[in-house]
Amino acid sequence: MRNYPKVKVTAKAENSIRLGHPWVYGEEITARAGEFVNGELVDVHTSKDKYLGTGLYNDNSKIAVRILSRNTNDRFDSTFFMRRIKYAIDYRRRVMGEDFSNCRLIFGEADQFPGLTVDRFENVLVVQILSLGMEKRKDILLAMLVKAMADVGVKIDVVYERSESSLRQKEGLEPYKGFYEMEGLRSDTDGHVTIRENGILYDVDYIEGQKTGFFLDQKYNRQAVARIAGDMKVLDCFTHTGSFALNAAAAGAERVCAVDVSEYALQIAAKNAKMNALTNVEFVQADVFAYLDGLAASKKSDYDLIILDPPAFTKSSGTVANASRGYLDINQRAMKLLPRGGFLATCSCSHFMTDTLFVKMLKQAAQLADVSLRQVEARQQSQDHPILWNVPETDYLKFYIFQIV
Numbered sequence: 001m002r003n004y005p006k007v008k009v010t011a012k013a014e015n016s017i018r019l020g021h022p023w024v025y026g027e028e029i030t031a032r033a034g035e036f037v038n039g040e041l042v043d044v045h046t047s048k049d050k051y052l053g054t055g056l057y058n059d060n061s062k063i064a065v066r067i068l069s070r071n072t073n074d075r076f077d078s079t080f081f082m083r084r085i086k087y088a089i090d091y092r093r094r095v096m097g098e099d100f101s102n103c104r105l106i107f108g109e110a111d112q113f114p115g116l117t118v119d120r121f122e123n124v125l126v127v128q129i130l131s132l133g134m135e136k137r138k139d140i141l142l143a144m145l146v147k148a149m150a151d152v153g154v155k156i157d158v159v160y161e162r163s164e165s166s167l168r169q170k171e172g173l174e175p176y177k178g179f180y181e182m183e184g185l186r187s188d189t190d191g192h193v194t195i196r197e198n199g200i201l202y203d204v205d206y207i208e209g210q211k212t213g214f215f216l217d218q219k220y221n222r223q224a225v226a227r228i229a230g231d232m233k234v235l236d237c238f239t240h241t242g243s244f245a246l247n248a249a250a251a252g253a254e255r256v257c258a259v260d261v262s263e264y265a266l267q268i269a270a271k272n273a274k275m276n277a278l279t280n281v282e283f284v285q286a287d288v289f290a291y292l293d294g295l296a297a298s299k300k301s302d303y304d305l306i307i308l309d310p311p312a313f314t315k316s317s318g319t320v321a322n323a324s325r326g327y328l329d330i331n332q333r334a335m336k337l338l339p340r341g342g343f344l345a346t347c348s349c350s351h352f353m354t355d356t357l358f359v360k361m362l363k364q365a366a367q368l369a370d371v372s373l374r375q376v377e378a379r380q381q382s383q384d385h386p387i388l389w390n391v392p393e394t395d396y397l398k399f400y401i402f403q404i405v
Contacts, residue, residue: 004034004042005033005035006033006043006045007032007057008029008030008031009024009028009029009030009045009047013025013029023114024064025063025064026064029065038172040057041076042056052070053067053070054070054074054076055067056134058172060172061132061171062170066109068112082144085148086148088113089148091386092105096383102197103216103219104217104384104385106118110391114134115132116130116134117130122193123155123157124156124157124158125142127159127161128161128163128165129163129168130167135171142159143182158185159182160177160180160191162206163176164177191208192204197222198247203272209241217385217397218347218397218399219382221379225247229249230252230253231252231254232303232304233304233305234248234249234255234256234303234304234306235303236258236307237291237308238310239260239265241269244307244309246281248307249273250276253305255280255282257284258282258283258284259284259286259288260286260288261288266283288330292330304341304342305345306343308344308345310327311349312353313326313350324353324357327365328361328364331365332368334346335366335369343402346362346399347397347398347400351396371405372404372405373403374403374404376401
């Protein structure tokens with residue numbers, strides 16, 4: 001019989017939960033009853049004691065409850081979690097098709113696993129855990145994940161954890177990275193795996209690379225760039241390990257210049273170009289803002305296509321204004337460098353920089369650059385990073401392609 005501790009919440013929180021949002025903030029809790037243990041289950045009720053859902057509690061966090069289910073019949077046992085894992089895997093197999101071999105298997109709240117991210121790179125799973133509730137259930141969840149993959153014919157050889165985000169501190173957790181030890185899994189690898197995406201080979205460093213080692217969310221946006229890159233002179237800014245640059249090069253670009261401030265990322269990018277026998281790519285280590293300034297000063301830019309894929313300039317609502325100025329700066333510079341008829345691919349990966357704010361910035365940049373924009377495509381993150389309309393935090397990537405007219 002269920003007998004979880006209980007919290008009552010404000011009318012605002014009640015409305016949010018009924019609309020499908022899974023978070024309850026600490027200040028929204030009006031009453032508590034029972035013995036509470038951080039990371040364990042609690043029932044959430046209205047002020048009039050009507051059941052709203054059951055979630056994972058943590059009074060160390062601003063998000064005091066992360067709701068797992070609104071179904072009073074759910075029992076949060078191994079059957080429940082395996083069902084959720086299979087839902088997530090079946091969804092990726094359906095929507096990703098042959099791209100299932102390299103994709104995000106679990107996307108936190110979008111898959112009803114709050115604070116859990118799992119990326120698949122062939123037979124390697126890279127895991128990030130950002131909530132105490134998922135941390136406490138790590139062993140059972142990862143074992144189930146390996147089994148569920150085996151059930152669909154995929155033998156997982158390595159599970160590596162990259163739980164390094166500062167967000168863990170807000171949950172009362174220490175940063176951690178390392179191989180997950182389980183019978184049948186390896187921990188004697190060098191941390192590199194070769195994947196193929198859009199027909200291009202990449203070396204993924206899942207130990208030292210950014211985030212989980214590779215940015216899977218831009219998979220189809222890279223294809224969109226490749227479709228227009230033939231015979232063009234391309235500048236790929238913030239190239240990281242070269243993914244946009246290599247898609248353009250493989251699509252027949254005349255030449256590609258890939259710029260990034262990270263020497264290590266460019267080493268991997270050059271290795272990726274060599275693996276694919278692509279010789280029409282040049283890699284430049286530089287600060288992108290300074291590099292664009294240098295091109296403008298020299299008046300020698302002859303690029304037909306500029307790609308802007310910067311890191312998130314903001315990770316909180318309080319820094320959106322500064323971030324907007326950063327996005328405005330690089331987009332205005334790129335627009336000025338392009339000739340009439342040239343193309344700009346530009347994006348933001350910050351949830352806090354909403355599409356409304358991003359579009360407003362782009363219009364301002366075009367005005368300052370004295371150009372008009374013809375929209376070619378408006379895109380978002382790939383389908384393995386699904387967007388729940390009632391959870392706006394799952395909607396984060398904005399991607400536009402324009403022609404300068």
